[in-house]
Amino acid sequence: MRNVLTFIILLLSSLYLCIASPLIEINSRHVSRSNPRPLVLWHGLGDSYGAPGILRFIDEVKKMHPGIFVYSVRFAESQEDDRKASFLGNVNVQVENATEQIRSQPELADGFDAIGFSQAGQFLRAYVERSNSPPVHNLITFGSQHMGISDLPACKPFDIPCQLARRAVRGGVYSEWAQNNVISAQYYRDPDQISLYLERNHFLPDVNNEDLLSINSTYAENLKSLNKLVLVMFSQDKTVVPKESSWFGSYSPQEDRVRLHLDGSGVGTYGGERTIIPMRSQPLYVNDTIGLRTIDERGDLVFQTCESDHMDIEPCWRELVEKYIGSTTQQLRTEVAHEQIVMGFGK
Numbered sequence: 163m164r165n166v167l168t169f170i171i172l173l174l175s176s177l178y179l180c181i182a183s184p185l186i187e188i189n190s191r192h193v194s195r196s197n198p199r200p201l202v203l204w205h206g207l208g209d210s211y212g213a214p215g216i217l218r219f220i221d222e223v224k225k226m227h228p229g230i231f232v233y234s235v236r237f238a239e240s241q242e243d244d245r246k247a248s249f250l251g252n253v254n255v256q257v258e259n260a261t262e263q264i265r266s267q268p269e270l271a272d273g274f275d276a277i278g279f280s281q282a283g284q285f286l287r288a289y290v291e292r293s294n295s296p297p298v299h300n301l302i303t304f305g306s307q308h309m310g311i312s313d314l315p316a317c318k319p320f321d322i323p324c325q326l327a328r329r330a331v332r333g334g335v336y337s338e339w340a341q342n343n344v345i346s347a348q349y350y351r352d353p354d355q356i357s358l359y360l361e362r363n364h365f366l367p368d369v370n371n372e373d374l375l376s377i378n379s380t381y382a383e384n385l386k387s388l389n390k391l392v393l394v395m396f397s398q399d400k401t402v403v404p405k406e407s408s409w410f411g412s413y414s415p416q417e418d419r420v421r422l423h424l425d426g427s428g429v430g431t432y433g434g435e436r437t438i439i440p441m442r443s444q445p446l447y448v449n450d451t452i453g454l455r456t457i458d459e460r461g462d463l464v465f466q467t468c469e470s471d472h473m474d475i476e477p478c479w480r481e482l483v484e485k486y487i488g489s490t491t492q493q494l495r496t497e498v499a500h501e502q503i504v505m506g507f508g509k
């Protein structure tokens with residue numbers, strides 16, 4: 163069993179060779195309160211807090227917002243061990259650990275903006291929902307798996323090892339061991355085994371308040387307190403299945419496909435083509451169980467497409483980081499003044 167699971171890890175891991183994740187530097191500590199709002203970055207699978215791509219990203223952010231304090235979440239000082247922790251570990255423990263890290267940075271005490279790369283997007287959302295102290299102002303998630311991953315990228319016809327591997331993942335992903343040790347297993351959401359997923363997975367169903375018997379209303383209250391939630395989907399994402407997960411989309415569960423087939427009312431037949439349930443049709447949205455609907459209806463949910471493959475942020479990051487990261491209290495005051503003027507005209 164261990165061998166199969168190790169194989170699963172390697173397989174899942176090889177899928178996410180994330181290019182851009184975060185790191186941090188220690189030299190901008192003496193930043194005064196009136197400077198840009200600080201930023202917390204959390205890197206993706208296969209990356210580390212100080213990987214070259216992350217350092218480059220931080221440099222660019224600092225050029226754009228001079229004086230900004232940036233903290234890059236890490237679970238070890240050594241890059242190699244931190245990278246390992248992106249594959250192996252318990253997500254709930256890591257989120258708690260990240261919360262401690264954030265609390266121990268005095269620069270973050272008044273709140274911060276946050277960027278989560280790939281899997282870290284849903285981890286930072288868990289931070290907001292479960293603790294959010296100090297509070298996040300804007301949260302940007304790049305290519306994250308908010309409704310989990312539901313499959314591995316498709317195998318080519320006759321690629322037997324690939325097909326065997328997919329079967330092994332489906333068989334082993336909800337084992338106790340995988341759920342406690344394999345990071346990506348903790349956001350694997352198999353549309354054909356939803357009840358097993360709800361029962362065995364201790365991370366994603368919880369932060370998504372998917373189990374109607376244990377809804378935690380604090381999660382919604384906290385998420386609603388965000389100023390903006392920016393969800394970036396990569397239009398050519400070949401890693402995240404389905405890519406719409408970045409926008410809270412998911413495959414319809416097996417029961418739905420069977421029912422549609424029996425009704426003759428839909429394209430989804432069992433084992434046939436899978437249909438995507440978009441965010442606004444998700445039960446968690448309809449019932450507003452994590453506050454998404456509130457954020458959306460007040461106009462603070464931003465859907466962004468990046469015209470590229472998974473974590474190739476080049477075509478889209480500048481605009482987003484300019485607009486949603488590092489605003490100063492000065493700018494905020496200007497925004498308020500502007501709003502008052504507009505309202506004055508209205509009256």
Ligand SMILES: *[C@@H]1O[C@H](CO)[C@@H](O)[C@H](O)[C@H]1NC(C)=O
Nearest residue numbers: 236237238258259260262263
């Ligand atoms: C967080 O993880 C690091 C690395 O495993 C460990 O050294 C540290 O003690 C942990 N911190 C907390 C608060 O759990």
Ligand SMILES: *[C@@H]1O[C@H](CO)[C@@H](O)[C@H](O)[C@H]1NC(C)=O
Nearest residue numbers: 291292293377378379380381
């Ligand atoms: C709900 O979440 C909050 C914040 O994480 C936690 O303090 C509280 O214990 C949770 N409530 C239940 C019933 O689990």
Ligand SMILES: *[C@@H]1O[C@H](CO)[C@@H](O)[C@H](O)[C@H]1NC(C)=O
Nearest residue numbers: 374375443444445446448449
């Ligand atoms: C909304 O919540 C109610 C009560 O918890 C539940 O009966 C209903 O099925 C939920 N609706 C959806 C779309 O999940």
